[in-house]
Amino acid sequence: MSDTVPGRPRLAGRVALVTGAGQGIGAAVARSLYALGVSVAATDVHGAAVAELAERLAARPPASVPGGGEGPAAAVRAYPLDVTDGRAVEETVERIERDLGPLGILVNVAGILRTAPAAELTDEDWSRTFAVNTTGVFHTARAVAPRMAGRGTGSIVTVASNAAGIPRTGMAAYAASKAAAVMFTKCLGLEYARHGVRCNVVAPGSTDTPMQRSLWTDPDAPRRVLDGDLATYRTGIPLARIADPQDIADAVVFLASDQARHITMQDLYVDGGATLR
Structure with a gap:
């Protein structure tokens, strides 16, 4: 029988890596996890942004954890990180596990948007978009998934986009990169399911x-x-x-938690019905 409390994700004591945590959805995910007693490694290519986020969160630690009274002390630390650099990702993951403990949650939020008609995209637009939005997910998953598998548990959530499932004018590179990240995450989930690692996708629509x-x-x-x-x-x-960034963060937290323990390789659209699916 599950020991989870209905409506209240039980996550206290775990360690999470959140990429793209300097603003927007990534920052909302970091705040939400920390509020539930999760120790958060907040990463972003803009180091000052995650340093400021970590300072704000550390100044207001969660007093209690929903569903169980006082929870273990959570920490939040900032790590400047360019997810396009595979070696830097591996070194940062090693450092996070030394500083905070074994990673149980990975949330891939880091992303960029380059807009232009498909035939007018530059080589740099295309390659940079895929480097961050797709290869970045590959780098973090490659560093984290085997560690989770060795411990027999873990949850990976990739924040993609509803543009991965429906054509958008002027967004060919972005949509294609997000579609690739979605299928990579699902394939990862298939390969690691037997090791207790769940891999899911949250696909936001227009978010403020x-x-x-x-x-x-x-x-x-x-x-x-x-x-x-x-x-x-x-x-x-x-x-x-x-959508508000918190709408997306709430979906991420659900999929990261044990309330979603029998959910893997799924793509949850959080777009107010915009894709009519």
Whole structure:
């Protein structure tokens, strides 16, 4: 029988690595895990951003852990990391496990967006997008999954995009890189299931992050996201709201927790129904 408390993820005492934690969804994931008693290694290519996040979180440690009173003391530490550098990823993972303990959770959030019509993308646009969004996921998983397997447990969640499952104008490199990251994560989950390592995907739609706001070129842009835009073949968002980063973080926390212990190789769309699936 499960010892989880209904509606309350039990994660206290675990250690998580969150990439892209300097802002947006990554920062929300780091905050949410830490609030549940997880020791968080917050990484980002922008070291100052994760250092500031770690300082803010450490100043307000969780007083208790939902579902069980006082939990073990959680820590949060910042690690500057470029996920495109495989050697740096391996060295950082080793350092995290020395500093905080064995990793039980990996959340891949680091990503970039380069927009242009498909035939107008530069070689640098294409290669850089895949280096971060796809190869970065490969690097972290390669460093972490075998360690988890050796311990017989672990959860890996890749934050992709609903663009991985539906064509978007001007987003060919981004969509293709996210689709590749989705299938890599699912294949990883198949290979590591027998070792107790679960691998899942969260696919956000339009979310109020700096990346999303970079696409808004006029005051009517948010309304077009909600209502749809015939010129770009977008259907809009049936729930009539743009997601908050916390909406995505909540889905990540669920999949990372034991409440999802029988879920692996799944792709959870958190997009307000925008992809009609």
